[in-house]
Amino acid sequence: MNIKIKSQKEIVKIVRILKNQGKKVVTYNGSFDILHLGHIKSLEEAKAQGDILVVLLNSDDSVRKYKGPNHPLNSENERAEVLSAIKHIDYVVNFDELNPKEILKKIKPAVHCNGSDWGENCIERQVVEEGGGRIHILKWQTGFSTSKLMQKIMGARLKPEIKAVFLDRDGTININKPEYTHKKEDFKLFPETVPALKKLSKTDYKIIIVTNQSGIARGYFKEVEVKKLHKWMASDFKKRGIRIDKVYYCPHGPDDNCFCRKPKPGMLLKANKDFGLNLSKSWFIGDGKVDVIAGREANVKTIKIGEKTPKDLKLEPNYYAKNVLEAVNIIIGAK
Numbered sequence: 001m002n003i004k005i006k007s008q009k010e011i012v013k014i015v016r017i018l019k020n021q022g023k024k025v026v027t028y029n030g031s032f033d034i035l036h037l038g039h040i041k042s043l044e045e046a047k048a049q050g051d052i053l054v055v056l057l058n059s060d061d062s063v064r065k066y067k068g069p070n071h072p073l074n075s076e077n078e079r080a081e082v083l084s085a086i087k088h089i090d091y092v093v094n095f096d097e098l099n100p101k102e103i104l105k106k107i108k109p110a111v112h113c114n115g116s117d118w119g120e121n122c123i124e125r126q127v128v129e130e131g132g133g134r135i136h137i138l139k140w141q142t143g144f145s146t147s148k149l150m151q152k153i154m155g156a157r158l159k160p161e162i163k164a165v166f167l168d169r170d171g172t173i174n175i176n177k178p179e180y181t182h183k184k185e186d187f188k189l190f191p192e193t194v195p196a197l198k199k200l201s202k203t204d205y206k207i208i209i210v211t212n213q214s215g216i217a218r219g220y221f222k223e224v225e226v227k228k229l230h231k232w233m234a235s236d237f238k239k240r241g242i243r244i245d246k247v248y249y250c251p252h253g254p255d256d257n258c259f260c261r262k263p264k265p266g267m268l269l270k271a272n273k274d275f276g277l278n279l280s281k282s283w284f285i286g287d288g289k290v291d292v293i294a295g296r297e298a299n300v301k302t303i304k305i306g307e308k309t310p311k312d313l314k315l316e317p318n319y320y321a322k323n324v325l326e327a328v329n330i331i332i333g334a335k
Helices: 008-020 037-047 062-065 076-084 101-107 125-130 148-158 194-200 223-239 266-275 289-297 323-332
Strands: 025-030 052-058 091-095 111-114 135-138 162-168 206-212 246-250 283-286 301-305 318-323
Touching: 008 052, 008 091, 008 101, 025 037, 025 101, 037 052, 052 062, 052 076, 052 101, 062 266, 062 283, 091 101, 091 135, 101 125, 101 162, 125 135, 162 266, 162 323, 194 206, 194 323, 206 266, 223 246, 246 266, 266 289, 283 289, 289 301, 289 318, 301 323, 318 323
Parallel strands: 025 052, 025 111, 052 091, 111 135, 162 206, 162 283, 206 246, 283 301, 301 318
Antiparallel strands: none
């Protein structure tokens, strides 16, 4: 029996005892599928932030949800055993969700470490700060990549990784009017939309539109009208040399408590299931805070169009952009 590998119930009790002893508990999460020197350096830096380092390990199901069917190569038990052999790590605990927010609520670490690619405004920030802790951004380890290692090892046997750019509809690609847009006559594109989507269509990203359409639930228009608009929209874009791979919409109202209405990530997770996406390499472009939250909940990087979100809301995206073309340029530049 490995004394470093614990269940969530066990680690909560252990952490409580350690805190009573005055120990500073640090957490760091990840899949840690193929360990490389970059991981070791990051783990060493994480341990230096306190007395006890608890690694929160994505379960196999969790990894597949956000990295796609190629991952993981090693099972959660194998990954946990390997991590437990590293001297910087005191405990390892698995979690099944897309992100570690639930286990962080239970542990309430003094410090939670995160990679620089996600930044201080990572999805864990609010939970950690509410528990009295802080976020520490680890130094970027240049030249190390698990994905590149997998490509070297597996070569042609690996299925191509599928990634997506999710786009909000109203206010992002078309002008958002006070009245609900459900007819093609009222569907007016921003000037930047066509050049942006043409450029994006030349990449290997799936282009997926996700939109809340509560006007259906409110009785303002029928669902068939939304489907008709989206069919026309896809056809019109195709004539312009633009590829739209899928449109998802939520027909429910704010009080329906569904899982698909943004800010919940249901539509993104449905797309993930349909396409077998690597969510960690996908993006969400939207003009509202609900888009940012939905994207972060699904573990995709987010770009908010328009005004900046007040920092006290802890909802900052990974990037801001003036319009959808600038957002697409950010994505292409980050490849």
